[in-house]
Amino acid sequence: MWSTLRTSVRNICNPLSRSCHHGYPGGCPGANLPWSKGMHxxxxxxxxxxxxxxxxxxxxxxxxxxxxxxxxxGPPPEPKPE
Structure with a gap:
C-alpha cells in the first residue's frame, strides 16, 4: 500500500521539482515555508x-x-438574619 501511495505522490511531485528553478513564477513550491529545512x-x-x-x-x-x-x-453569600 505504501509503495503504491509513494509512487503516485512521486509521479505528481517530480514534474514540480523539475520545473522548480525555471518556468514557475512563484519560485519552488514550498520554498517560502518557515520550516524549509524540515521539508527535506x-x-x-x-x-x-x-x-x-x-x-x-x-x-x-x-x-x-x-x-x-x-x-x-463559589455560591453567593447567604443573607444575614436580622
Missing amino acids: NPMRFTIFWVVIGTVGFGAPWLVVRHQMLRNTG
Missing part, C-alpha cells in the same frame, strides 16, 4: 506537522474546558 527530512516534517496541528486544533478546546472548570467565586 520527512521525519522532521511529520513531527512539526503534528505539533503545529495539535496546538492549532487543540487550543480552542483546552481554552473552553479551562473556562468551564474554573472557579468563579
Whole structure:
C-alpha cells in the first residue's frame, strides 16, 4: 500500500521539482515555508506537522474546558438574619 501511495505522490511531485528553478513564477513550491529545512527530512516534517496541528486544533478546546472548570467565586453569600 505504501509503495503504491509513494509512487503516485512521486509521479505528481517530480514534474514540480523539475520545473522548480525555471518556468514557475512563484519560485519552488514550498520554498517560502518557515520550516524549509524540515521539508527535506520527512521525519522532521511529520513531527512539526503534528505539533503545529495539535496546538492549532487543540487550543480552542483546552481554552473552553479551562473556562468551564474554573472557579468563579463559589455560591453567593447567604443573607444575614436580622
